Amino acid sequence: MDYQFKDIEKKWQQFWATNQTFKADNQSSKPKYFVLDMFPYPSGAGLHVGHPLGYIASDIFARYKRLKGFNVLHPMGYDSFGLPAEQYAIQTGQHPAITTEDNIATYRRQLDQIGFSFDWSREVRTSSPDYYKWTQWIFMQLFNSWYNKDADKAESIATLVAHFESKGSKGINAVSDEEVLTFTADEWKALSSEEQQQELLKYRLTYLRESTVNWCAALGTVLANDEVKDGFSERGGYPVEQKKMMQWSMRITAYAERLLQGLDTIDWPEPLKEMQRNWIGKSVGASVRFGLPGAGNEPHNTQHATDYIEVFTTRVDTIFGVTFVVLAPEHELVAQLTTPEQKATVEAYITQTKKKSELDRMADTKTVSGAFTGSYVLNPLNGEKIQLWIADYVLAGYGTGAVMAVPSGDQRDYLFAKHFNLPIIPIIDIQNIETEADPTKEGKYINSDFINGLEYKEATAAVIAKLEEVGAGKARVNFRMRDAIFGRQRYWGEPVPVYFKDNLPHLISENELPLLLPEVDKYLPTESGEPPLARATDWNYNGFEYELSTMPGWAGSSWYWYRYMDAQNNTEFASKEAIEYWKDVDLYIGGSEHATGHLLYSRFWNKFLKDIGKVVEEEPxxxxxNQGMIQGRSNFVYRLTFELEPTEYVQNFDLEEELKASAIRSLPMIFISLDNLDDLNNNVEERVLLENNINNIYLKEELETLRMRVKLNLNIHNKIVSDLHVDVNLVNNETLDWEKFKTWRKEYENAFFVSKGGKYICGVEVEKMSKSKFNVVNPDDIIERYGADTLRMYEMFLGPLEQSKPWNTNGIEGVFKFLRKFWRLFHNDAWEFNVSDEAPTKAELKSLHKIIRKVEEDIERFSFNTSVSSFMIAVNELTDLKCNKRAILQEMVIILEPYAPHICEELWVLLGNEAGTLSYAAYPKFNPEYLVEDEFAYPISINGKTKMNLNIPLSLDVKDTEAFVLANTDVQRYLDGKTPKKVIVVKGRIVNMVV
RNA sequence: GCUCAGAUGGUGGAACUGGUAGACACGCAGGACUUAAAAUCCUGUGCCCGUUAAAGGCGUGCGGGUUCGAUUCCCGCUCUGAGUACCA
Incomplete structure (x- = not known):
C-alpha cells in the first residue's frame, strides 16, 4: 500500500491513548529523565504552528531518551488562569471556567494530532481547585516563614517568635521591611497580640505593603506598565494615575544573592542568565551618610533618619570629588529641607516632575533639570559644606533615593554641574575632564586628603575604613531587584487564603483548603472600585472578610513541575517519594520571553520549598x-491604482454613477505580479503598454457603451499599486492560486491578473503572526495535507531550534517526499510490503552506522535540523543501493521513531514486531568498524587553493603520502615544473603545497 | 548607551576542534513517462568570463591581521534582531 498517513496516524494515536503507552512510573530501575515544556495558556485562538516547535523538540528528546533506556517523565498541562478568559467573560458574561474548558479541549485535540508522547494521566490545570489548593498552601508556608540571614535560609516564623520571646529583637539578622522595632523580650511580651502580628508581618516572606500601582478609575482596575501608554490606558484611552494600594508582596529580595549564585550551577543559555543577572542587578559599593549642619556633632553620627542624607555609591573612592548631593523629588526629606526662599522653585519643580510619566522621565536624557533646596549637607570625611539639590534623574525607588554627585567622574553629574554652574573637582591625576566626565579607575588620587597618591583598590578600602571609623558609612551591597507584587484586582485567579480581623491578615486553616473561587454576577470591579470578588455574596470567613484580590498569573506556574511528579495526590502537593525520585527537571524547553518572570519566580519558590524541606534540589x-519564535510570513498582492476620466465634459454624466448602473458595476481589480512591477516602475513604455492592454483587454467590452457616449482616458497613479495582504494559504512558493483568490472575497470575483508566463508572484514580508495579516498558519491544515510526521520533521528541518525564523511551507514537500521514500524502501513497485532477510552489504552497513552516530550526536546537542538532513541522505543512499534488508531497515525504524513516530510504529509492526513495543526498543549501537575507510580522496591544493582530488591509501604515512602526491602526473602538471617549497600533509584531511 | 545574538547562493539552511564553502531541501531550467495534466524519475543549477568543454577569476556583511591554509581565531567598523536602562 502507498503511504497512507491519515489512517496510520489516527490508528497509532488511538493505540497510544488506549494502551497508555507513555505512562511513566514513579519507581523504576532505569535512570530517570524529566523532559518539560513550558505549559501553554489555552487561548481561544487555538494552537498555531509556532506553539509546537518546542513541544516537537522536547518530544523527540523524550522519545530518544526512552530508546536509550531512561524512565522518562514527559507531561503536559495548562496554565489556565489568566486575563484573556476574564476579558472574554466580561464581554460575553460566560464563566471563564467554561470558556477555559472549551479552549483546553481544542488544545488537546490539536496536541493529540501531532502525536506527542505525553503522559496525560499527569495533566495539570492551574485553575482547577485540586491544583490551586496547593498554590494556596505554598502561599501559606511563605506567610509562615521569615528569612534568617545567619542561616541563609527561610525558617518558620515560630523560630522568630521564640527568639523575640527569649531575647527580644537583639541578635536577629533577618530580611525584613526597613523600619522594624527594636525591643527587649519583656517589651515584646508586653505588646498586644495585634501589635505583635503587625510586627511579624514585617518579616514574613509574603506580606502586605503599600505599593504604587497604575490605577485606571474608568476601568476600575490596576494596569500593568505595558498596558499604559503616555499616562492613558492602552485599551479605551482612559486616564491612569499612580495610586498607593495595600498589596500582597513576595520577599524575593531575600533570595537575591542565592538566585544570582545559582546561575553558575545551571546549564542555561548565557544570554538568559545574563538577563537574570541584570534583573537582579547586584552592585557592590558603600552607603555614606551626609550629615545636615547644625544637627549636632559634625561629621555626623546619629540614629535619627531625619538629620542625615544616606546615599549608596559604587565609587566611594571618589568621595572627595563630591560637589553636591541630589535627592529624588519624591524623597521624604525634601519638604523639610527646602528653605523658605527656595520653596516656590522646589515645589514648581516637583509639580513638573509629577506631570511626567516614568517613561518620559527615562526617555529624556538630554535636558538637564533640577532645583536647589537651599540646604546644605556635610561631606563626612572633610566636613565640607555642599549644596543639596533635587532632580528627576534620581529615582526614589532605587537605592536610597539620593546620590552623591561626582561631576568629574559621572557624565550625568557632569552635565548637571555644567548646567547649574556647580564646581567640578578632578580627583585622579590622569583624569581628562575638559569636555566630559572621565570615570577612570586608573591613576593616582589627587585633591583627596588621605588617599592622595593611592590607587583605586587601596583607596576604596581606606575610605570605607575611615567611614566606618567615624560612623558615617559602611560597605554595602545593593540589589536592583525589588520585592514582587503578588496581588491582582482580578477574578480569574487563585483566591488568597487570608481573611482580615482588626485590619490584620490571618490565614485560614490548612484543612479548609482549597478556598474556592466564589461565583459572582459580573466579572467587573464594584462601583466603589473593589475587585470583582467583592461581588460574591455570603463569601466570608465566619463573618470576617476574605482578601479580595487574587494571585497573579505566575503563582500557579511557579511550582507546577512538582505536581506532574504526583498529580493525583490529595494529601500533599507531591509525595516525598515522588520528589525524591524525580528530583528536578533535566531538560526544560520554552521561550526566552519568560526570562525574568516565570523563570525567576520559579527559582525563588523552589529555593523556598527546599529551605522548608519539601523539595531536594536548590535549582529546579x-x-x-530557548526555542526561537516562529514569525509570520506575510504575502502581498499588488492592486493597480488607476482611474478613468472623461476627457470632455458631457452634461449629466457622472462616471461613478454610470459605472454602477452598467453591467460591471465598478472598475475591475487588476493585480500586478511582483516581477512585472519592477518593469512598470522603471520603464515608461511598459506603462503605456499596460494602459493600452487595460483598455483593450480588461475594459473593452464592458465599457463599450460608455465609450460611445464619452471619451475616457485611463490614468495609472504615480504610486502604481497598493499592497494588500493576501491569505498565505492561497499562496504556494510565492505563486498565487488565483482561482482560489477569486473566491476568497466577493470583491475579487472578477479580478484580472497581469503576470509573466501565467504565474502571479506575490511579495513577501516577515511580520508577527496575526489574524489581521492573514499569515496565521494552523497546524491542523498542515496535518490534513501532509500528516503529523511531516509536520514534526518539517518544523525541525526549518533551522536551528534556538533561532527565530519566519514560518513558510516552501520546503515541506521535500520532507513529505522523504517519508514516502522511506516507506518505499519497505515496499516493491506494486506497493507490497517486501523486506528481505539477506545479510546486509558493507555499503548498507556504512549508511546505517553513519546515521546512528550522526543522529545521536545531533540530538545530544539539540541540532534537530541537521539530523533531518542526515536522514534524507541515508534514505537516498539506501534507495540507490536498493536496500530492503531487515537488518538495516528495522534499525532505521528505531532511529527515526522520535522524529516520525506514526510511520515508524506502522513499519515496526509490518516488520513483525509486537505493537507498542517500538517506543521502548533499544537504540542501535554504533559500531565504528563499519565506517573505516582504506582510501581517502585528498583535496590537493596549491597555496591554499584546491586544484584536484586524489585517492590515496590511508595506510600510507605522511611521508609516503607526500611522495605519492608528488609522483602523480596531474599534480606535476599543476606544479608546472616547479618544486614546492613546502608540502603540508594532514592525514585523512588535506594536502597543501606552497610554491 | 550597555549586554547578548546574528549576517553564507534566488530561498531555508550545512560546514562539529582552523583543513575540499554551499551538504540536505525548496525553487528554477532542461529531459523521460503521459493524448494531456498531476504524480514519479533523471540531469543541471554560487557569481563572472568563456559557443560547448577545458582553463581561469571572484566569492561566507565591510576593512585589516595571524596562518601553509580563515565562514571558523584576533583588531576595527557597518547593519539586523532581542533584552535592558538617567541603576548612583
Whole structure:
C-alpha cells in the first residue's frame, strides 16, 4: 500500500491513548529523565504552528531518551488562569471556567494530532481547585516563614517568635521591611497580640505593603506598565494615575544573592542568565551618610533618619570629588529641607516632575533639570559644606533615593554641574575632564586628603575604613531587584487564603483548603472600585472578610513541575517519594520571553520549598533551551491604482454613477505580479503598454457603451499599486492560486491578473503572526495535507531550534517526499510490503552506522535540523543501493521513531514486531568498524587553493603520502615544473603545497 | 548607551576542534513517462568570463591581521534582531 498517513496516524494515536503507552512510573530501575515544556495558556485562538516547535523538540528528546533506556517523565498541562478568559467573560458574561474548558479541549485535540508522547494521566490545570489548593498552601508556608540571614535560609516564623520571646529583637539578622522595632523580650511580651502580628508581618516572606500601582478609575482596575501608554490606558484611552494600594508582596529580595549564585550551577543559555543577572542587578559599593549642619556633632553620627542624607555609591573612592548631593523629588526629606526662599522653585519643580510619566522621565536624557533646596549637607570625611539639590534623574525607588554627585567622574553629574554652574573637582591625576566626565579607575588620587597618591583598590578600602571609623558609612551591597507584587484586582485567579480581623491578615486553616473561587454576577470591579470578588455574596470567613484580590498569573506556574511528579495526590502537593525520585527537571524547553518572570519566580519558590524541606534540589531546571519564535510570513498582492476620466465634459454624466448602473458595476481589480512591477516602475513604455492592454483587454467590452457616449482616458497613479495582504494559504512558493483568490472575497470575483508566463508572484514580508495579516498558519491544515510526521520533521528541518525564523511551507514537500521514500524502501513497485532477510552489504552497513552516530550526536546537542538532513541522505543512499534488508531497515525504524513516530510504529509492526513495543526498543549501537575507510580522496591544493582530488591509501604515512602526491602526473602538471617549497600533509584531511 | 545574538547562493539552511564553502531541501531550467495534466524519475543549477568543454577569476556583511591554509581565531567598523536602562 502507498503511504497512507491519515489512517496510520489516527490508528497509532488511538493505540497510544488506549494502551497508555507513555505512562511513566514513579519507581523504576532505569535512570530517570524529566523532559518539560513550558505549559501553554489555552487561548481561544487555538494552537498555531509556532506553539509546537518546542513541544516537537522536547518530544523527540523524550522519545530518544526512552530508546536509550531512561524512565522518562514527559507531561503536559495548562496554565489556565489568566486575563484573556476574564476579558472574554466580561464581554460575553460566560464563566471563564467554561470558556477555559472549551479552549483546553481544542488544545488537546490539536496536541493529540501531532502525536506527542505525553503522559496525560499527569495533566495539570492551574485553575482547577485540586491544583490551586496547593498554590494556596505554598502561599501559606511563605506567610509562615521569615528569612534568617545567619542561616541563609527561610525558617518558620515560630523560630522568630521564640527568639523575640527569649531575647527580644537583639541578635536577629533577618530580611525584613526597613523600619522594624527594636525591643527587649519583656517589651515584646508586653505588646498586644495585634501589635505583635503587625510586627511579624514585617518579616514574613509574603506580606502586605503599600505599593504604587497604575490605577485606571474608568476601568476600575490596576494596569500593568505595558498596558499604559503616555499616562492613558492602552485599551479605551482612559486616564491612569499612580495610586498607593495595600498589596500582597513576595520577599524575593531575600533570595537575591542565592538566585544570582545559582546561575553558575545551571546549564542555561548565557544570554538568559545574563538577563537574570541584570534583573537582579547586584552592585557592590558603600552607603555614606551626609550629615545636615547644625544637627549636632559634625561629621555626623546619629540614629535619627531625619538629620542625615544616606546615599549608596559604587565609587566611594571618589568621595572627595563630591560637589553636591541630589535627592529624588519624591524623597521624604525634601519638604523639610527646602528653605523658605527656595520653596516656590522646589515645589514648581516637583509639580513638573509629577506631570511626567516614568517613561518620559527615562526617555529624556538630554535636558538637564533640577532645583536647589537651599540646604546644605556635610561631606563626612572633610566636613565640607555642599549644596543639596533635587532632580528627576534620581529615582526614589532605587537605592536610597539620593546620590552623591561626582561631576568629574559621572557624565550625568557632569552635565548637571555644567548646567547649574556647580564646581567640578578632578580627583585622579590622569583624569581628562575638559569636555566630559572621565570615570577612570586608573591613576593616582589627587585633591583627596588621605588617599592622595593611592590607587583605586587601596583607596576604596581606606575610605570605607575611615567611614566606618567615624560612623558615617559602611560597605554595602545593593540589589536592583525589588520585592514582587503578588496581588491582582482580578477574578480569574487563585483566591488568597487570608481573611482580615482588626485590619490584620490571618490565614485560614490548612484543612479548609482549597478556598474556592466564589461565583459572582459580573466579572467587573464594584462601583466603589473593589475587585470583582467583592461581588460574591455570603463569601466570608465566619463573618470576617476574605482578601479580595487574587494571585497573579505566575503563582500557579511557579511550582507546577512538582505536581506532574504526583498529580493525583490529595494529601500533599507531591509525595516525598515522588520528589525524591524525580528530583528536578533535566531538560526544560520554552521561550526566552519568560526570562525574568516565570523563570525567576520559579527559582525563588523552589529555593523556598527546599529551605522548608519539601523539595531536594536548590535549582529546579538543570538544563534549559530557548526555542526561537516562529514569525509570520506575510504575502502581498499588488492592486493597480488607476482611474478613468472623461476627457470632455458631457452634461449629466457622472462616471461613478454610470459605472454602477452598467453591467460591471465598478472598475475591475487588476493585480500586478511582483516581477512585472519592477518593469512598470522603471520603464515608461511598459506603462503605456499596460494602459493600452487595460483598455483593450480588461475594459473593452464592458465599457463599450460608455465609450460611445464619452471619451475616457485611463490614468495609472504615480504610486502604481497598493499592497494588500493576501491569505498565505492561497499562496504556494510565492505563486498565487488565483482561482482560489477569486473566491476568497466577493470583491475579487472578477479580478484580472497581469503576470509573466501565467504565474502571479506575490511579495513577501516577515511580520508577527496575526489574524489581521492573514499569515496565521494552523497546524491542523498542515496535518490534513501532509500528516503529523511531516509536520514534526518539517518544523525541525526549518533551522536551528534556538533561532527565530519566519514560518513558510516552501520546503515541506521535500520532507513529505522523504517519508514516502522511506516507506518505499519497505515496499516493491506494486506497493507490497517486501523486506528481505539477506545479510546486509558493507555499503548498507556504512549508511546505517553513519546515521546512528550522526543522529545521536545531533540530538545530544539539540541540532534537530541537521539530523533531518542526515536522514534524507541515508534514505537516498539506501534507495540507490536498493536496500530492503531487515537488518538495516528495522534499525532505521528505531532511529527515526522520535522524529516520525506514526510511520515508524506502522513499519515496526509490518516488520513483525509486537505493537507498542517500538517506543521502548533499544537504540542501535554504533559500531565504528563499519565506517573505516582504506582510501581517502585528498583535496590537493596549491597555496591554499584546491586544484584536484586524489585517492590515496590511508595506510600510507605522511611521508609516503607526500611522495605519492608528488609522483602523480596531474599534480606535476599543476606544479608546472616547479618544486614546492613546502608540502603540508594532514592525514585523512588535506594536502597543501606552497610554491 | 550597555549586554547578548546574528549576517553564507534566488530561498531555508550545512560546514562539529582552523583543513575540499554551499551538504540536505525548496525553487528554477532542461529531459523521460503521459493524448494531456498531476504524480514519479533523471540531469543541471554560487557569481563572472568563456559557443560547448577545458582553463581561469571572484566569492561566507565591510576593512585589516595571524596562518601553509580563515565562514571558523584576533583588531576595527557597518547593519539586523532581542533584552535592558538617567541603576548612583
Amino acid at each position: 531546571f538543570k538544563k534549559l533551551i
